[in-house]
Amino acid sequence: MAEPRTLSSPKENVAEQPVTIIQDAQTRIKETIVESYYKGLSKDEVEKRLQRIIWDAGEQLPEKIRLEAKQALAQNAQKWHYLYHQSLKGVNAGLLQSIDKLLTRSLQIRFVAKTYSINPLDFVGSPAVDQKAIIDKFRPYLTEDRLGSQVIERYEQRVKTQLKALAADPAYAQRMDKNGKPYKPNLRNFAEMTARYDANQEDIDRMKTDGVKLVWTSSHVDASPRCEPYQGRLYSLDGSSGTIDGVPYSSLDDALAGPNGDGNGIINGYNCRHRLIEYTPGSNAPKEYDKAMIRQENVVTSRQRQYERDIRNLKIEERLSRRAGDDQTAHDLRIEWQKLNNRYEKYSLNHQRAYYPWRTRVTQDEVDREQDE
Numbered sequence: 289m290a291e292p293r294t295l296s297s298p299k300e301n302v303a304e305q306p307v308t309i310i311q312d313a314q315t316r317i318k319e320t321i322v323e324s325y326y327k328g329l330s331k332d333e334v335e336k337r338l339q340r341i342i343w344d345a346g347e348q349l350p351e352k353i354r355l356e357a358k359q360a361l362a363q364n365a366q367k368w369h370y371l372y373h374q375s376l377k378g379v380n381a382g383l384l385q386s387i388d389k390l391l392t393r394s395l396q397i398r399f400v401a402k403t404y405s406i407n408p409l410d411f412v413g414s415p416a417v418d419q420k421a422i423i424d425k426f427r428p429y430l431t432e433d434r435l436g437s438q439v440i441e442r443y444e445q446r447v448k449t450q451l452k453a454l455a456a457d458p459a460y461a462q463r464m465d466k467n468g469k470p471y472k473p474n475l476r477n478f479a480e481m482t483a484r485y486d487a488n489q490e491d492i493d494r495m496k497t498d499g500v501k502l503v504w505t506s507s508h509v510d511a512s513p514r515c516e517p518y519q520g521r522l523y524s525l526d527g528s529s530g531t532i533d534g535v536p537y538s539s540l541d542d543a544l545a546g547p548n549g550d551g552n553g554i555i556n557g558y559n560c561r562h563r564l565i566e567y568t569p570g571s572n573a574p575k576e577y578d579k580a581m582i583r584q585e586n587v588v589t590s591r592q593r594q595y596e597r598d599i600r601n602l603k604i605e606e607r608l609s610r611r612a613g614d615d616q617t618a619h620d621l622r623i624e625w626q627k628l629n630n631r632y633e634k635y636s637l638n639h640q641r642a643y644y645p646w647r648t649r650v651t652q653d654e655v656d657r658e659q660d661e
Contacts, residue, residue: 303483304646306349310357310479312652313345314459315604317365321372322451322611328417338365353482356461360475364459371457373416375450380419383443384408387426390435451612455605465548473552481552485544488555492540495566496525502537502567505554507574510585511562518543518554519562520573533570540564588639595632599625599648607650 317338324334342365346358387408411422430436460472473481495503507520522532523540530537546553554562565574602625609618629648636643649655 300642300644301646302487303480306353306479306483307476308646308649308652308655309345309348310361310459310476311600311650313341313361314364314475315607315650316341317361318368318454318604319607319611321365321369321454322608324369325373325376325417325420326612328421334369338362338369349479350483350486352486353479357475357479360459360461360478363462364475368454368457372450372454375453376416376447377414377419379443379446379450380416380423381412382446383423383439384412384419386439386443387423387430390430390433390439447612448609448614448617451608452601452605455608456601463548463550465550467549471548473550477552481550484555484560488544492525492564495564500566501526501528502532503540503564504567504571504574505543506563506565508562508585510589512560512586512589514546514552515554515560515562520575522567522573523564532567535573588641592632592636592641592643595628595635596647599629599632600650602628603648603650 320329320334320337320341323329329337342358342361345361346354349357385408391408406422406425408422408426411419414422427440430440459475461475461478463471463473463478465471502522502524505519505521505523511519521543522535522537523543524530524537525540527539527541528537529539544553544555554560555564602621606618606621606625609615609621632648633643
């Protein structure tokens with residue numbers, strides 16, 4: 289009797305290219321936003337740069353997700369720009385108010401204020417870039433004053449906090465679930481899900497052509513909550529439902545669609561490692577695992593994903609710090625993410641899990657360097 293055919297879920301790197309393109313665009317957009325503040329770029333110049341980044345990314349993405357990804361990048365770029373500048377505006381306003389108070393306590397600062405004929409409070413409500421221009425005039429004198437140095441130190445820490453928040457904020461897409469309810473999937477995950485869906489669908493179509501009607505879904509102990517209800521079960525490739533050998537089956541399309549009906553289900557979903565196994569008479573469902581074991585293994589999977597997010601955020605923060613002219617902080621961040629990356633690799637190996645360097649990339653430059661090594 290012929291061995292049952294197996295559809296393996298696509299290789300882990302099947303979505304490497306679109307995910308890298310999406311992440312590279314996000315990083316470059318954030319770099320432009322930071323530059324717009326520190327270099328005082330005009331609104332027209334910022335818009336031109338952002339449009340170019342989004343256009344370049346869209347041209348490289350598969351047509352199926354091109355328009356939606358471009359719209360999501362544009363919406364997130366607008367959000368990031370607004371939030372970052374508004375946050376800095378608030379931080380700057382606090383410093384300007386502190387400077388005004390220091391004028392009554394420091395002859396040095398009061399003299400500078402008279403020299404420039406500037407009232408710091410006049411700029412509290414100004415745009416962040418204009419506030420920065422005033423702060424830069426006072427900064428050298430503040431750092432020569434004990435009280436001023438303390439104020440500046442607290443201010444710079446708050447500025448770094450806003451940069452860290454920008455680095456860690458991912459792009460989201462705008463989608464509708466099967467019930468017409470809007471939700472916002474992570475854009476990286478959406479790109480991966482779509483790539484996996486297309487790759488799987490090609491294999492499923494070949495199985496249909498070969499006359500395969502029923503398939504089992506595989507089981508593994510670290511199944512995600514999204515996949516767990518669908519694993520180890522029997523499904524049809526032709527949309528039918530019924531019972532065979534006492535085993536009920538239903539359409540695979542429902543399982544592939546997932547909880548939201550958007551294709552982020554078993555086999556197709558983000559980071560899914562399930563596969564389809566052709567049903568043969570008398571065959572049994574792949575081994576099922578108890579929920580306690582599934583929860584235990586999910587802890588390992590979740591920790592891997594957290595490592596990857598943290599590494600990406602630190603890499604982006606490093607690049608943004610360089611755009612802000614803070615090379616020392618950028619240097620420290622590089623050392624930090626390199627150490628974290630080593631821990632990620634050791635953790636994965638200690639738990640007998642594969643790790644994927646492409647999941648921690650934040651720019652296309654990293655691909656080019658990998659190819660040169």
